[in-house]
Amino acid sequence: MTLTTCHMSVSLDGFVAGPHQTSDDPIGVGGMRLHEWHLGEPLHEADAAARDLLMRPKGAYVMGRNMFGPIRGDWDADWRGWWGDEPPYHAPVFVLTHHRREPIEMAGGTTFHFVTDGFEAAFAQATAAAGEDGVDIAGGASTVRQALAAAVIDELVLDVVPVLLGAGERLFDGLDDPGLEPVEVIHSPNATHIRYRVGAAGGR
Template sequence: MTVTADMAISLDGYIAGTNVAMDNPGGDGAEPLFEWIHNLASWRQRQGMTGGEDNRDSELMREWFDATGAVVMGRMMYDTGEEFWGDNPPFRAPVFVLTHRPRPALVKEGGTTFTFVTDGIHSALAQAKAAAGERNVDIAGGASTVQQYLREGLIDELQLHVVPALLGEGLRLFENLGGGRRNVEPVRVVDTPLATHLKYRFVK
């Protein structure tokens, strides 16, 4: 089992724009980070749609879907995505939501369940690992959640989809990581017209 984080990121290191809010989940100016995904065949299929481009980008997205057995996310990501995902979210797996506000678990269509975890990142990860079986656990976001897991050295692999855009401001991924150096080794580089896909493994 591998603990992963898989993020779209701008050339200048942002994973969201400014003014992230319930009605603006990506933040201002963040459209380039996500619009390349919307016409991929694997993404559209996951959303219950047909058609789309069946290219190398789509293959990488499908690889993530197939490998992921459970997901961890922060409460902000859940709150901003809940209405967009609707009754049939795209995860098709157990999702563990970090929160300070407890609420009952939610069972959705398509195999997605949301469990709300109030006792910290280690508990959420342990529950996700138990639920994932032999598949991966993905730390989905947002920035603060991924940073917490990076800071604790709990992520094994990091995949960045580097989009050819400069946002100039917003939420950076590589901030608030604490002191100390962490070594990484490259696993794969895939360059397409839409993004450069970089996968790294953290050296333990």
């Protein structure tokens, strides 16, 4: 079975990014605190397992423009994402934007495609490209909300990080309940990693 997945690190007060994203603060002010659980060495066993889940290869990705870069409005042709020459995706990445741009082929198999006709179109292109390896919804908050509203996500992993950001991008604002059932929980002092099946009875 080909699953559409999504994996997000979220603060205890519900934010997946802090406020005021800039090139110096890719995830907004304080946002990097949400990712410390998988950036240290050595990792706690539970965090390593969650990181492996985060990094499992997928056939294609859908990503919001703000996750691709801090630029608003027209593209700066020099901007090729946050991740250097070899991004960690190794697959086609479909970036939602209102501004056309030619695809960018990166080292290691990642190609960024820019989709200007909305989430459903980007998801359809990603599905066609992904084949049996499935699509991952990479983020950020707005893109994940669109994917949950479109009921395309089968599995959502949340890393619940015990910090309060107080402001930023909330993951779940304005959504109907998608029907979430926790099926696996692992934890460390740094985060509680909960894997949810999406589309369970009880969503409303």
